[in-house]
């Protein structure tokens with residue numbers, strides 16, 4: 099029933115409508131999408147889209163980033179208004195602002211925010227001449243950020259930051275997680291004076307479920323098996339895995355594997371289940387991350403309802419002052435990583 103309603107709306111709206119879906123959306127949503135991608139692909143697509151209505155099946159930071167990049171005549175919609183991201187919520191802009199002010203007292207601090215962050219945090223990145231990154235370009239953006247000042251504050255994902263620091267060859271003594279308690283008053287500037295990279299203590303609630311003991315056990319019991327994980331996973335999990343990367347990189351790793359391979363995939367299960375269906379000649383197994391409860395909020399029912407109400411005033415809105423600074427930070431990413 100909802101599928102039929104979605105198809106009817108698509109037909110009615112034609113070229114005026116574009117439905118975008120992140121790889122973590124369920125098959126019931128993905129089958130209606132005009133474009134499916136990882137966070138970088140979906141953000142990079144926005145400036146090229148001609149559609150008047152862009153419906154973003156994902157979570158709020160993705161739709162907000164789209165709103166920041168969209169042309170004035172375009173309207174962005176998020177089918178479920180409460181589809182947030184647990185990790186993004188771990189870095190409230192007011193606290194990030196206090197911490198940047200404190201760290202900026204002694205050094206030129208460059209914030210580099212994972213795209214999984216609020217518009218307020220992205221605006222602070224623009225204000226402090228930093229930028230944003232996704233899991234596809236985090237390593238390149240970190241290299242860029244290290245050249246812009248004395249110290250990089252990477253936020254909110256501690257694991258992605260640590261994994262990228264290792265890839266960039268930064269020694270572990272130069273990287274430290276900061277104390278965000280007491281509105282930043284606990285931070286000791288002396289303690290961090292020699293650090294090149296400071297990490298915000300945030301994590302993804304889904305990839306947090308992946309444990310190194312399990313990967314170790316799998317590889318011990320089945321030395322032929324391969325393990326591919328998302329870099330939001332703990333560094334010990336990433337170090338044990340054969341490969342790590344964005345959702346697109348995971349998809350490409352699985353596609354390139356030889357028929358008959360056994361591959362444990364450490365990322366959100368909607369994507370793992372799709373890979374199982376698309377590669378019946380390979381033995382694809384979930385490593386145990388489970389589902390993202392926020393990604394799962396978008397159902398055909400909410401999508402159908404959104405498509406029927408595009409002319410009501412329910413589009414994603416971002417504060418214009420914040421949007422300008424956030425746009426600077428996101429456009430820097432698109433330029434540096436292109």
Ligand code: 13P
Nearest residue numbers: 136137138232233344345
């Ligand atoms: P990517 O698709 O960029 O790898 O993002 C993963 C993710 O956790 C999005 O919330």
Ligand code: SF4
Nearest residue numbers: 183184302303304390
């Ligand atoms: Fe946020 Fe993790 Fe869900 Fe992605 S998978 S939306 S990072 S909680």
